[in-house]
Amino acid sequence: MSLFDVKHQAHAQRLIQRAVAHQRIPHAYLFHGPDGVGKELLARGLAQLLLCSSPVERALDPNDAETVGLERLLTGCGDCEDCRAMAAETHPDWHLIHRQLNREHPDPQVRKRKALDLGVDVLRHFVIDKVGLTPTRGRAKIFVIREADRITTQAQNAMLKTLEEPPGTTYLILLGASTDRLLATVRSRCQVVPLSALPLDFVRSRLMELRSELSGDSLEWYAQSSDGSIGVALSLADDGLYELNKRLIESLAKGSIARGDSNPKDWLTEAKSLGELYQKRDRDITGTEATRSGLKSVFHLVATWYADVLRRTSGEATMLVNQAWRTEVEQAAKSMQPEQAAQAINRIAQAEQHLNLNANTQLVVEVLLTDLAGIGAGNPLPRESARA
Ligand SMILES: [Zn+2]
Structure with a gap:
């Protein structure tokens, strides 16, 4: 997984590459767009780039270059220890935050709760209290928060200071299907990166690769019903x-x-x-x-x-x-x-x-x-x- 794997998100790729080129990478991002169009993939690609010990610039293949509007992308090298740890999901400076993390919270009361929202206890324990610590491997600490639209108002308020002044090596990336439930004060502290629905042809061909057992008619129906989301197409199929x-x-x-x-x-x-x-x-x-x-x-x-x-x-x-x-x-x-x-x-x-x-x-x-x-x-x- 690298920035190369994010397809048909030209606008988002360009925003990120421009920030990287100018060495002005925002410390708080909000990636928003429909579920299953590559928000988390983009976050992982960016994290790999930020953690990689020797990022490389590589040419995109001509088809991708056309959809991205860029000929080259700076990405993680894929070979160094950091890139390998990212691929194996074992990098100590990569933190994926989701509502079910309440089950790993030290407080039994929090563990017992149904994780319908991303609450303040989880945010405080897994993000706010940890952003200030030095990265384990020295380069950066990345916190990616899934379903940011489910962060409670109380937790959003608790995060404001962290979003405003994250320590220099800390990056927060919020992922959300919509920005409606986020406080204006949260949105304004993040660089907002919109991701769009994927083209039908692309959804169809990815679905063909990932669910080869589907027949022509059902494959076509799933692609047509997906609203341009591979995630939606896959869950409908499953x-x-x-x-x-x-x-x-x-x-x-x-x-x-x-x-x-x-x-x-x-x-x-x-x-x-x-x-x-x-x-x-x-x-x-x-x-x-x-x-x-x-x-x-x-x-x-x-x-x-x-x-x-x-x-x-x-x-x-x-x-x-x-x-x-x-x-x-x-x-x-x-x-x-x-x-x-x-x-x-x-x-x-x-x-x-x-x-x-x-x-x-x-x-x-x-x-x-x-x-x-x-x-x-x-x-x-x-x-x-x-x-x-
Ligand atoms: Zn690397």
Whole structure:
């Protein structure tokens, strides 16, 4: 892993290379952008460069040079003891901070807690109290904080001084999907580096390398559904969402939802099994939260179906996400007006909001299915559903 491995993030690469060239590397960075587009990879690459005992300048291959807009990159050498320790995740001056670190905290009360947020105890013990120590190997100390959008306000306030005046050899890199939950005082102390969604072709080819067992149709669907994120594409694939989508589309295409004879239990069962997978990945979320997230994924798939139908009813020539089911999409588009498809998408978004407000999952699904059946039958609906 080095800065060479970060692809299609030209803006971010250029910002970093410029800072390195002028020897003005900010001591606090905020890398933000969608999950799974290379934020942590970039942080690791930068850390390797900062820790490496003999950084080298290397030419990018012509394809990469074009996407980065640079011909050469300064990176860690990959050979020295520091680079090797970075690759083995054993470098003593590399600190990866994440919310589950509470399990390694000396205070049993902190260890017992569910790690839903990155709290002040973890930040204080693993970052604030450590930034002042001399680097173990003499060059720099790097603290990379995952999910910075989950740092509590109290912990953000506690970090302000550290962010403002980190000791000369200390670098803090915050990673976050959005900057909304960060205090303006935190943001303003960091050099903000935005990372963007990855091109579809790139996601497709990486997915092909990483999940060679996927077939043409499913591979394409995962790439199309990824919003330009390899991380998203991989988790969708690992959760088997293509198969779930297939089951949902079968019932959508048969018209059972539009006729009002689909069973809310089916969606809830799917949501529950998805939730179990989410819980395996993040054991701090509760069963209810996991089911709720699973249900949101189900809603997302159904909304995507209606979005495809909308594309066809309104004669848009863009590629369908559900390209593998284009016959079904075309068929559905014949029996629906664009307004109906748009209304269905709005209803699903509303249902998702109700889930965010902790509404009862079964009730949300029942109301949504009734609404979708109403839309399918062409019944006018009140503008705001007040039932859920
Ligand atoms: Zn090196």
